[in-house]
Amino acid sequence: MNQKSPVEALPELLAALAETGWMCSIAFLATVVFGIACGVALRLTAPGGLRPHRAFYQVFGAIINVVRSLPFLILLIALIPVTRWIVGTAYGPTAAIVPLALGAIPFFARVVENALLEIPQGKIEAAQVMGASTRQIVWKVMLPEALPGLVAGATLTFVMLIGYSAMAGTIGGGGVGDFAIRYGYQRFNTPVLLLSIAALVLIVQAIQTTGDLIVRSLSHRR
Amino acid sequence: MIVVDSVTKVYENRGMTVTAVDDVSLTVGSGEIHGILGRSGAGKTTLLRCLNLLERPTSGTITVDGLELVGLSDADLRSARQRIGTVFQHFNLFHARTVSDNIAFPLEITGVGRSERRARVAELLDLVGLTDRANAFPSQLSGGQKQRVGIARALAAHPSVLLCDEATSALDPATTEQILDLIKVVNETTGVTVVLITHESGVVRRICDSAGLMEDGRLVESGRLADLLADPGSRLAEQLIPVGRPTDSEPSVEYILSFRSESATEPVLSHASRELGLDVSILSGSVEQVGGRTAGRLRVALSRPLDGPDHDRFVGFLAAQGVMVSRP
Ligand SMILES: Nc1ncnc2c1ncn2[C@@H]1O[C@H](COP(=O)(O)OP(=O)(O)OP(=O)(O)O)[C@@H](O)[C@H]1O
Ligand SMILES: [Mg+2]
Numbered sequence: 223m224n225q226k227s228p229v230e231a232l233p234e235l236l237a238a239l240a241e242t243g244w245m246c247s248i249a250f251l252a253t254v255v256f257g258i259a260c261g262v263a264l265r266l267t268a269p270g271g272l273r274p275h276r277a278f279y280q281v282f283g284a285i286i287n288v289v290r291s292l293p294f295l296i297l298l299i300a301l302i303p304v305t306r307w308i309v310g311t312a313y314g315p316t317a318a319i320v321p322l323a324l325g326a327i328p329f330f331a332r333v334v335e336n337a338l339l340e341i342p343q344g345k346i347e348a349a350q351v352m353g354a355s356t357r358q359i360v361w362k363v364m365l366p367e368a369l370p371g372l373v374a375g376a377t378l379t380f381v382m383l384i385g386y387s388a389m390a391g392t393i394g395g396g397g398v399g400d401f402a403i404r405y406g407y408q409r410f411n412t413p414v415l416l417l418s419i420a421a422l423v424l425i426v427q428a429i430q431t432t433g434d435l436i437v438r439s440l441s442h443r444r
Numbered sequence: 445m446i447v448v449d450s451v452t453k454v455y456e457n458r459g460m461t462v463t464a465v466d467d468v469s470l471t472v473g474s475g476e477i478h479g480i481l482g483r484s485g486a487g488k489t490t491l492l493r494c495l496n497l498l499e500r501p502t503s504g505t506i507t508v509d510g511l512e513l514v515g516l517s518d519a520d521l522r523s524a525r526q527r528i529g530t531v532f533q534h535f536n537l538f539h540a541r542t543v544s545d546n547i548a549f550p551l552e553i554t555g556v557g558r559s560e561r562r563a564r565v566a567e568l569l570d571l572v573g574l575t576d577r578a579n580a581f582p583s584q585l586s587g588g589q590k591q592r593v594g595i596a597r598a599l600a601a602h603p604s605v606l607l608c609d610e611a612t613s614a615l616d617p618a619t620t621e622q623i624l625d626l627i628k629v630v631n632e633t634t635g636v637t638v639v640l641i642t643h644e645s646g647v648v649r650r651i652c653d654s655a656g657l658m659e660d661g662r663l664v665e666s667g668r669l670a671d672l673l674a675d676p677g678s679r680l681a682e683q684l685i686p687v688g689r690p691t692d693s694e695p696s697v698e699y700i701l702s703f704r705s706e707s708a709t710e711p712v713l714s715h716a717s718r719e720l721g722l723d724v725s726i727l728s729g730s731v732e733q734v735g736g737r738t739a740g741r742l743r744v745a746l747s748r749p750l751d752g753p754d755h756d757r758f759v760g761f762l763a764a765q766g767v768m769v770s771r772p
Binding site for chain 1: 496498522523524525526528530532534536537538539540541549550552553554581583584597601
């Protein structure tokens with residue numbers, strides 16, 4: 223069989239990486255925004271929170287746990303109709319953003335909730351007795367004080383998204399996962415497969431290192 | 445002025461009820477520094493947390509500068525709280541903010557403009573002596589410096605009341621004195637009313653005008669320091685200037701003397717013994733600085749019991765010299 227060399231496959235790999243970058247970045251942004259919103263909602267409505275609401279906390283928490291406990295592949299398939307409704311198609315990198323984000327949001331929401339729980343109650347009370355509103359406490363105290371934990375959690379989530387994106391690739395999501403299936407699994411082109419693995423390792427390392435650097439630069443806040 | 449009227453706070457946890465504050469009524473006049481002493485678990489913190497409504501009293505009312513707090517709506521309570529500064533034992537500074545931005549926080553949330561904020565922060569940094577640490581983060585400060593930031597932050601919005609819960613308990617003695625002196629200076633220059641909670645009588649001696657004693661949730665005694673010290677039966681006076689327990693000797697010859705100036709010590713006693721022809725021996729007691737003035741309490745024993753007229757002469761003679769006499 224006439225196989226492509228890694229050099230010949232490089233343009234295709236780069237295109238696949240770009241697709242992975244696209245779907246993961248957009249999914250990551252959506253995850254950060256909605257994950258923070260959900261995490262804050264959980265923290266505020268929890269018993270002892272600023273806006274305790276038992277029913278909301280329990281129902282919302284249960285929904286998040288259900289989504290979190292689904293294996294990503296199953297979520298991916300189950301969400302096909304939703305994706306088609308939002309994006310217009312269930313195939314390609316843009317369509318993959320929907321299940322990626324929905325898979326990562328519940329995880330990140332719990333990360334956010336935990337990071338917010340770490341803030342000493344006294345700081346929140348200090349803001350309260352100065353007359354701060356709940357909104358001001360969230361924006362000016364809780365999120366800034368929790369920032370190092372949030373960045374560490376976001377790094378974790380980004381890496382997880384890259385893993386998920388490879389899985390999305392296998393069912394037509396494009397990106398590096400799709401690339402690896404085509405070369406490594408369908409054509410047994412091991413050198414090209416290894417090249418794609420190396421690229422993924424490098425990307426994950428870069429993300430982790432960047433995240434760690436940011437957390438360290440925030441260390442004076444602890 | 446703070447008026448606490450019949451405040452009770454009951455906690456209920458899994459069938460267990462704890463009455464942390466039990467029917468406390470208390471008035472602290474404007475510009476006064478009021479200290480609340482009491483053993484651990486007496487309910488001091490709970491009472492203070494009721495004053496800024498971090499805890500909602502189970503019953504009773506709290507009036508600050510004529511405004512009753514317990515019945516306020518959330519929005520009104522928020523603006524009322526801006527008139528009450530709180531200093532915490534563990535500082536509770538925002539670690540993501542610099543010293544300046546911590547101090548600016550109360551102004552930020554009330555929408556004070558940037559330039560006005562900056563001017564006020566500079567003023568407060570100067571007051572607490574931290575101008576050179578303006579851009580440091582709290583984690584880069586010592587405990588005493590952190591508490592200075594805490595005080596500056598509490599004062600930023602020009603509160604009329606400053607509440608301090610064990611504000612110096614995490615600090616060493618020298619730093620404690622600096623912080624107390626700072627509170628005193630602030631009180632004198634701004635006229636802010638201060639309520640401070642402590643378990644150290646030294647704190648009360650150093651800066652308070654009046655004090656209260658809490659026990660099992662109740663305020664068992666309170667009043668101006670001068671009045672408390674003049675009252676021989678006062679347990680607060682006993683904490684401020686201990687004379688100790690009665691001795692084994694004949695109780696009928698024991699007296700407690702209290703005085704508020706230096707002139708009234710040894711010479712007065714020797715005069716009295718010459719006048720009345722009896723020996724006065726000091727059994728115990730001490731002389732302390734209270735509110736910047738000397739005050740003392742002594743337990744003395746006379747060489748013989750005094751009958752009615754002699755007793756009156758003894759009391760009258762000492763009273764003329766500014767010494768209060770009473771039976772233990
Ligand atoms: N949230 C709460 N739930 C139940 N009981 C409480 C709560 N807070 C305080 N208590 C109880 O109320 C009582 C008074 O506590 P408080 O903290 O006011 O005492 P304190 O005088 O400040 O003591 P310390 O000097 O140790 O700080 C204690 O018996 C305490 O266990
Ligand atoms: Mg306490």
